[in-house]
Amino acid sequence: MATQLHPGDGVADAAAHTAAHTPTMHGGWRGMLADWGSDRHAFQVSWGKAMMWIFLLSDTFVFSCFLISYMTVRMTTTVPWPNPSEVFALTIGGESIPLILIAIMTFVLITSSGTMAMAVNFAYRRDRARCAMLMLATAALGATFVGMQAFEWTKLIEEGVRPWGNPMGAAQFGSSFFMITGFHGLHVSCGVIYLLVVATRVLRGRYERTGNYQIVEIAGLYWHFVDLVWVFIFAFFYLW
């Protein structure tokens, strides 16, 4: 490389280059941040979107730890695992339908993902009213989901399911159930609040000044992730 053949020139070039780009070298914390930042972009997206993705990646590991520990306790127990198909059955019109509440919850969450995806589209079209309405619909569906989950928790607690034991079989069923669905429900609840906040701001025209509606897409990423986690919980906890 040329800079290695003529070290003096290279250093001078680099110095001139640096001087041209950063007229003043900051010290202290600002300096440290500037040095580490170095103006290098690995991801060609806004920082908000990159950070949301990295948060979701970390959240993936949290949920995976729950699901993998569930796998471990289910494999290690010598007592039969309660049959989720029967535990989560509901009696409607005198007939016991297996897993029906969970199926409805799944459809509610998928529907909310659909409305959220459309809200992102309308946000970029600057159709504020439709965007906010779709986001509010998403939040309402999310709240419905949490409500159904609360119903399910109540039902199971009444049937004697506890984190340390239950009448249907392996004691680890309760702890896995409350931990996994509880943490997911917490995510849905946070998502509902997040969506309400963003929807209100969209409606008030807070983003009209900059015309940047990417916040809706970022909130959408979070919401779709919550739906994504449910896909895995549905498959591994309820169907397996």
Add this chain to the structure above:
Amino acid sequence: MSEPILHDSPMPSHGGAPAADPGHGATGQAHPIGLYLKIWGLLFVLSAMSYAVDYFHLQGALRWTLILIFMIAKAGLIVAVFMHMAWERLALVYAILLPPLCLLVLVWLMAVEADYTFLMRGEFFR
């Protein structure tokens, strides 16, 4: 929601503000509503099919295979279309999608360990 008006018709200009450029990363991910509706429908069908696996009491390898297939298909559609991964640059795609593969190692480790624990419990605590 009526579809015709939602396709890429030129937007009405808002006070001379530059129109958002659909489909480009700089302004954001904007795709036709019709696409989202199709994926939504597909997710509904796939969910119904995974529920049918339970409803018709399929058992054994067939049950697990079907559950996994429907799960992966649903997860793939959500990540690729709803979360727009299909249109992101590879640097971001790999940074987000590759690290979770490490979890497969953890799954394997814990499965081996769980197997051992199960045998020990069978031996001593039955």
